[in-house]
Amino acid sequence: MKVGEIRNKLIEKGLKVTPQRIAILEAIVKLNNHPTAENIIDYIRKNHPNIATATVYKVLDALVENGLIKKVKTEKDIMRYDAVMESHHHLYCSESDRIEDYKDNELNELLEKYFEKKKIPDFKIEDIKLQIIGKFIKNK
Amino acid sequence: MKVGEIRNKLIEKGLKVTPQRIAILEAIVKLNNHPTAENIIDYIRKNHPNIATATVYKVLDALVENGLIKKVKTEKDIMRYDAVMESHHHLYCSESDRIEDYKDNELNELLEKYFEKKKIPDFKIEDIKLQIIGKFIKNK
DNA sequence: TGTCTAATGAGAATAATTCTCTTTTAATAA
DNA sequence: TTATTAAAAGAGAATTATTCTCATTAGACA
16 A cells, blocks of 8 residues: 555545554554554654654544544454455464454355345344454464 | 352362352353443442452453453453353444344354365464444344 | 644543552361 | 461552543645
8 A cells, every 4th residue: 555545545535634644554554463553653653753642543543433444353452453444354363462364255255145044133234254263383 | 150150160270269259250141241340340349349350350360261251352442251151253233332142053063164175374273253243123 | 825624742631450469268188 | 177378359559551631733725
């Protein structure tokens, strides 16, 4: 994702294009490891040393609200963010905090078909995400 | 889950049986809504007004470590707990904090078969949980 | 280029959780 | 049944992630 692309996405959503917003979105894309706010702050401060903590949190909230990034559910009381917006699943390492994306359209279709037949009573499905917990065999 | 049963589970895991531990496990079972630590504390203090906040957190951690309860992943920076230990999935309301259990063995088998055939490279699956996001049609 | 509103910066405030340390208590053995 | 001991609980302070407040700055648009 290039800066021009980020800029367009912000404009599309009616968000002002600011250097902070660009830097934060860029950071999440570049880090590409479902970073925490702290990870993002550390990364950005290298080039942008004066960005305020609160700004990062506010920008992250704004980006989530506007569908440019997503929050990632974890078992820690620390939020993580994901810039990959296509429907995808997550591989959670049971021994560390590593989280990887898992894209699988065949699986998505399988699930879609399954829940077309088998309805959940009193519930309208909007999205399905798999948390696949396990161990990475090779390390990164 | 009765007190005797809770007692046995604690003994099984080599945990001392204390009134606090029993009360906390009972609370999670009775509340049955994936409560937060705060929910649990409020509930317990009705009958057990002197229990310390730190005790609740420590007991919750001990119960999670020993596999008697599970943490539930959410997008809020607040932890929720679940006393249902059989493999099951969760229905997340997209409009509120409501989370319900979803048990479906047919689905589990489907997924198991699917991932037997289709391996994920460099990853050994231990557990799969679905986060099914949507809307509850009737309210509780 | 000026105006206006929204965004940012800085630091204080808050909320959930963890830590520290003293006291109490459950488990076990005598 | 009582004594012993290690683990657990209690109390409140400390920590950490996140949010709030408000003065200042800067995009967007006329």
